[in-house]
Amino acid sequence: MQARRGRFSARTTGVAAAAALVMLLPLGGGGERGDDRGGDRGGGQGHGNDRARNVIFIQGDGLGLSHRELVRLATVGKDGQLAMDSLEHAGWTTTDSADPEEAVTDSAAGATAFASGVRTYNGAVGVDVDGNPVPTLLEAARDAGKATGLVTTAQVTDATPAAFGAHVPDRGDQSEIARQLLEGSRPDVVLGGGEDWWYPAGDPGAWEDNPAKDPTEQSKGTKRNLVERAQGLGYTYVSDAEGLADARGRKLLGLFANEEMFEQRNEGEGDLYEPEVPLVDMTAKALDVLSRDRDGFFLLVEEEGVDEFAHRSNATRTIQAGQALDETVALALDFQERNRDTLVLVVGDHATGGLAIENVDPEDEGGEGATAEDGPFDLAGSDLQFTVDWTTGGHTGEATPITAQGPGAARLAGAQRNTDVHDAVLRAMQPRGRG
Numbered sequence: 001m002q003a004r005r006g007r008f009s010a011r012t013t014g015v016a017a018a019a020a021l022v023m024l025l026p027l028g029g030g031g032e033r034g035d036d037r038g039g040d041r042g043g044g045q046g047h048g049n050d051r052a053r054n055v056i057f058i059q060g061d062g063l064g065l066s067h068r069e070l071v072r073l074a075t076v077g078k079d080g081q082l083a084m085d086s087l088e089h090a091g092w093t094t095t096d097s098a099d100p101e102e103a104v105t106d107s108a109a110g111a112t113a114f115a116s117g118v119r120t121y122n123g124a125v126g127v128d129v130d131g132n133p134v135p136t137l138l139e140a141a142r143d144a145g146k147a148t149g150l151v152t153t154a155q156v157t158d159a160t161p162a163a164f165g166a167h168v169p170d171r172g173d174q175s176e177i178a179r180q181l182l183e184g185s186r187p188d189v190v191l192g193g194g195e196d197w198w199y200p201a202g203d204p205g206a207w208e209d210n211p212a213k214d215p216t217e218q219s220k221g222t223k224r225n226l227v228e229r230a231q232g233l234g235y236t237y238v239s240d241a242e243g244l245a246d247a248r249g250r251k252l253l254g255l256f257a258n259e260e261m262f263e264q265r266n267e268g269e270g271d272l273y274e275p276e277v278p279l280v281d282m283t284a285k286a287l288d289v290l291s292r293d294r295d296g297f298f299l300l301v302e303e304e305g306v307d308e309f310a311h312r313s314n315a316t317r318t319i320q321a322g323q324a325l326d327e328t329v330a331l332a333l334d335f336q337e338r339n340r341d342t343l344v345l346v347v348g349d350h351a352t353g354g355l356a357i358e359n360v361d362p363e364d365e366g367g368e369g370a371t372a373e374d375g376p377f378d379l380a381g382s383d384l385q386f387t388v389d390w391t392t393g394g395h396t397g398e399a400t401p402i403t404a405q406g407p408g409a410a411r412l413a414g415a416q417r418n419t420d421v422h423d424a425v426l427r428a429m430q431p432r433g434r435g
C-alpha cells in the first residue's frame with residue numbers, strides 16, 4: 001500500500017522521469033520489439049514496466065460474454081478466435097450503477113464508472129450521485145500532456161463518449177455535451193455520429209434533414225452552430241470518408257451521420273449497419289493523429305451497434321457490429337505490437353438483450369410468453385446452426401468480460417468492479433515515479 005501511495009504522489013518527479021525516458025526512446029515507438037519495457041511480464045508489479053504511454057480503451061456497448069461468443073461462432077466458428085479474445089489478460093467486471101430506482105445500469109452510469117471510477121445514477125454523465133462533476137480518464141490524460149480522442153459509431157455526444165469528456169446531470173442534454181467537448185475537455189480527435197446536435201433547427205449541416213432512411217432526423221441543437229465554434233477553436237471539420245482521409249492538422253472533428261452511424265431497427269424494418277466511415281478507419285485516423293504526440297495519448301473507441309441492435313433482438317446486425325468491433329481491436333493490437341508502451345483493453349459496459357445461444361429446436365419456447373427466437377444462424381466452418389434467444393429488450397445485470405494487453409494490463413485480469421477498471425487504467429497512465 002505504501003509503495004502504491006508513493007507512486008501516486010511522486011507526480012512531479014514522475015513527469016521528469018517520463019520526459020527523460022521519452023528522450024531516450026525513438027519517437028513514435030516507445031518500446032521496440034524485444035524490449036520488454038512496455039510489456040507486463042512478472043505480473044506488472046515492478047517499477048517502470050507497467051506504465052502506459054498510450055491507452056486505447058475499446059468499449060463494445062452492450063457487449064456481454066454471450067455477444068462475444070455469438071460473434072465468434074458466427075464468424076470464425078468453434079476453432080476460431082476473435083482478436084478481442086486474443087489479448088494476454090482476461091477478467092470480468094461488474095456493471096452495477098448506483099441508481100436509486102433501477103437494479104441494472106444504463107450506458108451513462110456504466111461509462112461514468114469506467115471513465116471516473118464513480119458509481120452514479122442511470123442517466124448521469126460524468127457526475128456523481130449528487131450531481132457533482134467527477135474527473136475522467138480523458139481529462140487526466142490531457143492534464144498529463146497526452147493527446148486525447150473519442151471515436152464512436154454512436155453520436156459523439158451519446159452516453160459513452162460523453163462520460164469521458166463532459167459532465168451533465170442528464171445524458172439527454174447533448175448540445176451541452178458537445179459544447180463541453182469543445183470548451184471543456186477539448187479532445188484532439190472527435191469522430192462519430194450525431195451531427196443533429198451541433199446545428200440549430202433549420203440549419204441541416206452537411207447531413208440533410210429528414211432523409212428517406214429516417215425522416216425523423218433533423219438538426220435540433222440548442223447551442224447555435226457548434227461546428228463553426230469548433231472550427232474557430234482550431235478543429236478541422238469533416239463529414240465524409242473522403243474528407244477524413246484528406247484531413248490534416250492536429251485537431252479533428254468528424255460527424256458522419258445525423259444520429260447514430262447505422263439504423264437501429266428490428267430485422268427487416270429498415271435496419272442498416274453501413275457506417276459512412278467504418279469504425280476501423282475512424283480509429284486508424286485517430287491513431288495517426290494522436291500518435292504524433294510524444295507524451296502519448298488516450299483514445300476511447302466505442303462500437304455502439306452491439307447494444308442498439310441487441311435492444312431490437314436483431315442478431316444479424318449485432319453480429320455485423322461485433323465484427324466491426326473485432327476488426328478495430330485487431331488494428332489496435334497491431335498498433336500495440338509496434339508501440340509496446342500502449343495499453344489496449346476491450347470491455348462492455350453492460351450486456352443487452354439477455355442473449356442466449358441455443359440449439360435449433362422448434363419445440364423450444366413456443367406459445368404464450370415466448371421470448372424472441374432469432375435465426376437460425378450458420379455456425380461458421382460447420383454444417384451446424386444455432387438459434388439466438390433474446391430474453392429482454394433491455395440491459396441485463398451480469399458482469400462483462402474484459403481483455404487487456406500492454407503495460408498495466410495484468411491489473412485488469414480477474415474479478416473487477418467497474419470502478420476498478422478506471423483505477424487500473426489511471427494507474428497505468430501515471431507518470432513513472434520512484435515508489
Ligand SMILES: [Zn+2]
Pocket residue numbers: 062107307308311352395
Ligand atoms: Zn442500451
